[in-house]
Amino acid sequence: MSNLGEMGEFGFIQYIRDRVNTPESVIKGIGDDCAVLRVGEQQLLISCDISTQDVHFRRGWPTHAIGYKAAAAALSDIAAMGGHAQWMLVSVSVPPVLEPEFLEEVMEGIQDAAGSAGAAIVGGDTTRSRTTLMFDIIVLGLPHQGRCLYRNGARPGDVLAVTGFPGVAAAGLHAVEHGQKAGTLIDRLWYPVPRLEEGRWLTERTAVHAMIDVSDGVVQDAGHIGEESGVGIALQSALIPVDDIMHRYADAAGQNPTTWSLSGGEDFELLVAIEEASFAGIQQEFQARFHLPLTRIGECTGEAGALTVDGAPPVSTGFDHFRDES
Amino acid sequence: MSNLGEMGEFGFIQYIRDRVNTPESVIKGIGDDCAVLRVGEQQLLISCDISTQDVHFRRGWPTHAIGYKAAAAALSDIAAMGGHAQWMLVSVSVPPVLEPEFLEEVMEGIQDAAGSAGAAIVGGDTTRSRTTLMFDIIVLGLPHQGRCLYRNGARPGDVLAVTGFPGVAAAGLHAVEHGQKAGTLIDRLWYPVPRLEEGRWLTERTAVHAMIDVSDGVVQDAGHIGEESGVGIALQSALIPVDDIMHRYADAAGQNPTTWSLSGGEDFELLVAIEEASFAGIQQEFQARFHLPLTRIGECTGEAGALTVDGAPPVSTGFDHFRDES
Numbered sequence: 001m002s003n004l005g006e007m008g009e010f011g012f013i014q015y016i017r018d019r020v021n022t023p024e025s026v027i028k029g030i031g032d033d034c035a036v037l038r039v040g041e042q043q044l045l046i047s048c049d050i051s052t053q054d055v056h057f058r059r060g061w062p063t064h065a066i067g068y069k070a071a072a073a074a075l076s077d078i079a080a081m082g083g084h085a086q087w088m089l090v091s092v093s094v095p096p097v098l099e100p101e102f103l104e105e106v107m108e109g110i111q112d113a114a115g116s117a118g119a120a121i122v123g124g125d126t127t128r129s130r131t132t133l134m135f136d137i138i139v140l141g142l143p144h145q146g147r148c149l150y151r152n153g154a155r156p157g158d159v160l161a162v163t164g165f166p167g168v169a170a171a172g173l174h175a176v177e178h179g180q181k182a183g184t185l186i187d188r189l190w191y192p193v194p195r196l197e198e199g200r201w202l203t204e205r206t207a208v209h210a211m212i213d214v215s216d217g218v219v220q221d222a223g224h225i226g227e228e229s230g231v232g233i234a235l236q237s238a239l240i241p242v243d244d245i246m247h248r249y250a251d252a253a254g255q256n257p258t259t260w261s262l263s264g265g266e267d268f269e270l271l272v273a274i275e276e277a278s279f280a281g282i283q284q285e286f287q288a289r290f291h292l293p294l295t296r297i298g299e300c301t302g303e304a305g306a307l308t309v310d311g312a313p314p315v316s317t318g319f320d321h322f323r324d325e326s
Numbered sequence: 327m328s329n330l331g332e333m334g335e336f337g338f339i340q341y342i343r344d345r346v347n348t349p350e351s352v353i354k355g356i357g358d359d360c361a362v363l364r365v366g367e368q369q370l371l372i373s374c375d376i377s378t379q380d381v382h383f384r385r386g387w388p389t390h391a392i393g394y395k396a397a398a399a400a401l402s403d404i405a406a407m408g409g410h411a412q413w414m415l416v417s418v419s420v421p422p423v424l425e426p427e428f429l430e431e432v433m434e435g436i437q438d439a440a441g442s443a444g445a446a447i448v449g450g451d452t453t454r455s456r457t458t459l460m461f462d463i464i465v466l467g468l469p470h471q472g473r474c475l476y477r478n479g480a481r482p483g484d485v486l487a488v489t490g491f492p493g494v495a496a497a498g499l500h501a502v503e504h505g506q507k508a509g510t511l512i513d514r515l516w517y518p519v520p521r522l523e524e525g526r527w528l529t530e531r532t533a534v535h536a537m538i539d540v541s542d543g544v545v546q547d548a549g550h551i552g553e554e555s556g557v558g559i560a561l562q563s564a565l566i567p568v569d570d571i572m573h574r575y576a577d578a579a580g581q582n583p584t585t586w587s588l589s590g591g592e593d594f595e596l597l598v599a600i601e602e603a604s605f606a607g608i609q610q611e612f613q614a615r616f617h618l619p620l621t622r623i624g625e626c627t628g629e630a631g632a633l634t635v636d637g638a639p640p641v642s643t644g645f646d647h648f649r650d651e652s
Contacts, residue, residue, distance in 0.1 A: 120346065122352050
C-alpha cells in the first residue's frame with residue numbers, strides 16, 4: 001500500500017489490534033466504543049475522541065458549540081456501553097495567536113456537555129500547534145448495574161433498532177455548509193445529545209444483546225456490530241425513520257434524505273440488537289419512557305460477514321478518516 | 327489579553343482550574359502530573375500527553391523514536407506519582423497521504439515504550455489531519471503500596487534533589503538541530519527513560535514529601551512544587567550535576583551547559599523534596615540501588631512564592647507552550 005488512505009482507518013485499527021497483548025486486567029480492549037478495565041473490584045470504562053478543525057468542525061462555527069460537540073461525541077462512547085460518565089480529561093493543541101476568549105468559550109462548551117452528563121473535568125494537556133486546532137477528549141465511566149453492552153453480543157434473528165432520527169446531524173452539516181446560520185438541524189449538529197440515560201435503560205434489559213453509537217453512519221456502525229458479533233446485517237432503508245424537518249429540508253435542497261439516514265455520522269443515536277420476541281415490548285416501553293422512537297431498521301442474519309441494504313451491498317458505508325474528505 | 331501567548335500555558339491551566347468542580351471521587355484533579363480518581367476501593371492514576379510535529383518532534387527523526395518518545399513522556403507522569411503504569415490509549419491525527427509503514431513504525435515505538443513499562447495498549451482514536459502529525463497518549467496506572475507522591479507535600483527546610491543529569495535531552499536536541507545524526511545525547515532525547523522504578527522506590531520513603539518529573543525544565547518544575555506546596559524554592563546552579571558527554575559537547579559547541587541543566591525539558595528525571603535529616607541516607611541507598619545520582623540542587627524555604635537561582639529570580643524558567651518557539 002502506498003498511503004494510509006488505501007489502508008483505511010479501520011485497516012489501521014485492525015493492524016494495531018492484531019499486535020497488542022491483552023492482559024487479564026483488560027476486559028475489553030480495542031474494538032468497542034470504550035475499553036473496559038478491571039480496577040480492583042470495579043470495571044472502568046474509558047474512551048478518547050479527537051476533534052480536529054476542518055474534519056470535525058470549522059473555525060467559523062460558534063465557539064461554544066465546537067467544545068460542546070467534541071465533548072458530547074466522547075460522552076456518547078460511554079452511552080454506547082450503557083455506562084455512567086464520571087470524569088473527563090481535555091487535551092488541547094492550539095495556535096498561540098488565538099485570543100484567550102476563544103479557548104475559554106470552547107472550554108465552557110466542553111464543561112457544559114460534561115456537566116449535563118454528570119462528568120467532572122480532572123485533567124488534560126495543553127500544547128501549541130502551528131495552525132490547526134485539535135481537541136482530544138478522554139472520558140471515563142462506570143458500568144450501570146455491573147453490565148456493559150458490547151458490539152459483539154448480537155445473534156442471528158435479532159432485530160436491529162435505532163433510537164431517534166439518524167441523519168439529522170449530516171443534514172445540519174449540509175445546511176451549515178450551504179450558508180444557513182441556525183435551525184433545528186444545525187442545532188442537532190452542534191449540540192448532539194449523548195444518549196446516556198437511554199443506553200443505561202437498554203442495558204437493564206437482557207434481551208438487548210449488543211449496542212453501538214452512530215458516529216460513522218448507521219450502515220457502517222451496524223457493520224461493526226456484524227463483524228464483532230459474527231452475524232450478518234440486513235438493513236431496510238425504507239424502515240429508517242426520517243425526521244420531518246430533515247425531510248422538508250432535503251426536498252428543498254434537492255437531496256435524498258435516505259443518504260443522510262444511512263451514512264450520516266455524528267448523530268450519536270444508539271443502534272441495538274434486540275431479541276425478536278422481546279422487541280415489541282421493549283420498543284413500547286422505551287418510547288413511553290423517553291418520548292423518542294426506537295425503530296426496527298433491519299435484522300441480524302446467520303450469514304456472518306454479510307452487510308446488505310435492501311438486499312444488496314451498500315454503495316457507501318459511511319465515513320473513513322483516511323479515505324474521505326469531510 | 328490579545329492572545330494566548332500573553333496568557334501563557336499556565337495562565338490558561340489556572341483559568342480552567344478555577345472553574346471546575348471537584349467531586350468527592352476526585353482525590354487529585356488539575357494541578358499534578360496525574361489526576362487521581364477513586365474507583366471503588368482503588369485509586370486510579372490517569373494522565374494524557376500530546377506530542378505534536380515541530381513542537382515535540384520533527385518529521386525527519388527516526389519514526390520509531392517519534393513514537394517511543396511520545397509514550398515515554400506520558401509514562402513519566404505515572405513515574406512522577408510513584409505509580410505502576412497499567413494501560414495506555416493512543417489518539418493519532420495524521421495526514422492520509424502518509425505511508426502505512428510510517429504509522430506502523432510510530433506504533434511500534436509506542437508499543438516498545440509501553441511494553442518496557444508493563445503497560446498494555448487498550449484503545450485510542452484515529453483521525454485525519456491536513457498536514458500535521460499529532461499523538462495524544464493517555465496512560466492509566468495504580469499507586470504503589472497505596473501512596474502517591476504529589477507536588478504539594480514539600481515543607482520549608484526540605485532538600486530539593488534531582489535524579490540523573492537534567493539537560494541531556496536539551497543538549498541532544500541542540501545536537502540534532504545542528505546536524506548530528508546519533509550519539510549518547512541524541513539517544514537521551516529520542517529514547518528517554520521514565521523513572522518508574524525510581525519513583526516507586528522514592529514513594530516508599532515517608533521522608534520524601536513531594537515529587538514531579540522534569541518535563542519543562544528543572545527551574546520551572548521546581549517552581550511547580552513551590553507553588554503547589556506553598557513554599558519558596560532556592561536552587562543553586564553549581565550543584566546541578568552536569569553529564570560528562572554534555573559538558574564536552576557544550577564546550578565544543580560554544581554553549582553553556584548550565585542553561586540546559588536549568589531549563590532543558592523532556593529529560594523526565596525526577597525532582598523530589600526530601601526531609602533534610604533523611605536526605606544523606608536516602609541518597610546513599612538510592613545511588614547504590616539504581617547506579618544513578620540523586621543530587622541536592624537546592625532547598626525549600628519558608629518564603630512562599632519565591633523562586634530563586636543562586637539567590638536571584640531566574641532569567642528564564644523553562645518552556646511555555648503558548649509563549650516559546652521550540
